[in-house]
Amino acid sequence: MSTVRIACATVNQTPLDWTGNLKHIIASIEEARNTGVELLCLPELAITAYGSEDLYLSYWFPKKALKQLQTLLPYCQDITVAVGLPVRIESKVYNCMAVIENGELLGLVAKQFMAIDGVHYEFRWFTPWEAYKIVSLDFFGKPVPLGDIIFEKNGFKYGFEICEDAWRAAERPGIRLKDRHVDIVFNPSASHFAMGKTLQREELMKNSSILMDATYFYVNLLGNEAGRMIFDGEILVADKGRILLRNELLSFQDFQLCSFDYQKDLSNYPDITHQVDKNHEFVQASALALFDYLRKSKSKGFVLSLSGGADSSTIAVLVAEMVRRGMQELGLEKFIQKIGIPFQPTSDNPVKEFVGKIFTVAYQASNNSSTDTFESARLLAEDLGAVFYQWEIAEEVQSYTSKIETAIGRKLTWEQDDLTLQNIQARARSPIIWMLANINNALLLSTSNRSEGDAGYATMDGDTSGSISPIAAVDKYFILQWLQWAEKHLQYEGLKMVNSLQPTAELRPSENHQTDEADLMPYSLIVEIERLAIRDRRSPMDVYLILQEELGYSDQELKDYIKKFFRLWSRNQWKRERLAPSFHLDEFNVDPKTWYRFPILSKGYEEELHELDTL
Incomplete structure (x- = not known):
């Protein structure tokens, strides 16, 4: 029976890193050839990195990508390689897969459907290709076909659906590939990570293999390419509705290669099943994103x-997990080489020792801070190995306050100036923590979460200050349960006290007993409202009618919470516009640069919220 050894390789690429990107591709080709692979598929836009943004619109960038493809040809002797790149034809740019065999470019397949939802804006850069259309491309003096074409290897026909192509139901190119009797379909992708998304992909791959009566190969990009989006590097093989191959996701390696011996009858291959744990996915994706960043x-x-609270403690654990997981997968020497920070361990715990080398934290106490949160912060820092500082900001707060009191001719009071007095404490912390980041040539981590982003429950230029905001796309309800999971499963003793405390900003005097949920609403309810209002784009009335049947709140209480959410959402868009870059980790986020755009100025759902009062 005729066979062909096929491999898929996921690569961790970086925009404008021409040398590094090509190096990863060549290394994967060499490993594939050394293991007897005859046909290798790499991801979409692997030559340039998917996250190259408006560079695609220039003339020189796609031209240089073609030059890189030409450079790659000599490395493809005795093997067939498919690799993604942008191709400009006159004024239009196309997202293509180039197929090289024995050092010759056989042709290029162009993507037919663009991803335009959520974090993707492909129509800004690329033009969809027409079904069945084939043109001739001048590739450095040699004409090669470009368009809707298929290929053959060892007597097997194969074709491509490029990422979004596969998600278009009856319109998808795979329907026509079936009519052309292909045996193998490749889906080279740049599919962003989101917790639980792998299950959607698996279902699509299984259904696709049945629909096309073909073996379906999926390969995704890997890592945090350009700052926000994370790629999980997933590789899947499906046949007759069964998953036959699946790799470990979110690797710290430069590339991963998985091979598969293909033949017509694959009934002897076992069906692979697995469970998805979002808690594990969250920490692994965040650790890799921090490492690459x-x-x-x-x-x-x-x-x-x-x-000492939930948000900053979550981020602290993620940094420690970046070190632990990176060293565990790569080994100490390769981890240090890749991260580029010199390190020679002097103890039997290099993970904790290296955390102390790269991670510095500070507890900045105001007059309203408690001994509980101080102890919580200190114990966690000690457990992780982070360098721990503490200082008081009362003098700075008093200095600012007295100056404004002199200017306006009156004393500030909690009764009249509550928000002002809260915010100045958060803002007074920002300059000095930035100093520490500058001294260390380090990235300042901002601690805002998605629930706070919804409601604007954060002080601009205070707790929002930072280079990156690792958890800004994750809701607070998830974070609170994740910390409980992390204490048990990651075994950080320092989380015990964190998990015993009720979330509070600690910006009002202690006798006020301030809590975050009292200031806002229950975090579990924020999740339900935001999913309907932001993810599903429902009106306030829709949100009320749906939640009225699902939750145990009184009608008036639920209406009041919904009104509060939409009013706070509307008036705080300007804050979301200024948040530090965040990682996309969940099925949606509220970053206007990557997922949900909303006007900075609006009427704030005034008429829509009034309708609730008419019920």
Whole structure:
């Protein structure tokens, strides 16, 4: 029976890193050839990195990508390689897969459907290709076909659906590939990570293999390419509705290669099943994102204002997990080489020792801070190995306050100036923690979460200050349960006290007993409202009618919470516009640069909220 050894390789690429990107591709080709692979598929836009943004619109960028493709040809002797790149034809740019065999370019397949939802804006850069259309491209003096074409290897026909192509139901190119009797379909992708998304992909791959009566190969990009989006590097093989191959996701490696011996009858292959744990996905994706961000920005570490509360404690654990997981997968020597920070361990715990080298935290106490949160921060920093500082900001707060009191001719009071007196404490912390980040040549980590982003429950230029905001796309309800999971499963003793405390900003005097949920609403309810209002784009009335049947709140209480959410959402868009870059980790986020755009100025759902009062 005829066979062909097929491999898929996921690569961790970086925009404008021409040398590094090509190096990863060549290394994967060499490993594939050395293991007897005959046909290798790499991801979409692997030559340039998917996250190259408006560089695609220039003339020189796609031209240089073609030059890189030409450079790649000699490395493809005795093997067939498919690799993604942008191709400009006159004024239009196309997202293509180039197929090379024995050092010759056989042709290019162009993507037919663009991803335009959520974090994707492909119509800004690329033009969809027409079904069945084939043109001739001048490739450095040699004409090669470009368009809707298929290929053959060892007597097997194969074709491509490029990422979004596969998600278009009856319109998808795969329907026509079936009519052309292909045996194998490749889906080279740049599909962003989101918790739980792998299950959607698996279902699509299984259904696709049945629909097309073909073996379906999926390969995704890997890592935090350009700052926000994370790629999980997933590789899947599906046949007759069964998953036959699946790799470990979110690797710290430069590339991963998985091979598969293909033949017509694959009934002897076992069906692979697995469970998805969002808690594990969250920490693994965040750890990889921090690792790539740190090394690609050429920074020397992280600085964090550690309050002892849930958000900053989550981020602190993620940094420690970045070190632990990176060293565990890569080994100490390769981890240090990749991260680019010199290190020679002097203890039997290099993970904790290296955390202390790159991670500095500070507890910045105001007059309203408690001993509980101080102890919570101190114990966690000690458990992780982070450098821990503490200082008081009362003098700075008093200095600012007295100056404004002199200027306006009156004393500030909690009764009249509550928000002002809260905010000045958060803002007074920002300059000094930035100083520490600058001294260390480190990235300052901002601690805002998605629930706070919804409601604007954050002080601009205070707790929003930072280079990156790792958890800004994750809701607070998830974070609170994740910390409980992390204490048990990651075994951080320092989380015990964190998990015993009720979330509070600690910006009002202690006798006020301030809590975050009393200031806002229950975090579990914020999640339900935001999913309907932001993810599903429902009106206030729709949100009320749906939640009225699902939750145990009184009608008036639910109406009041919904009104509060929409009013706070509307008036705080300007804050979301200014949040530090965040990682996309969940099915949606509220970053206007990557997922949900909303006007800075609006009437704030005034008429829509009034309708609730008419019920």
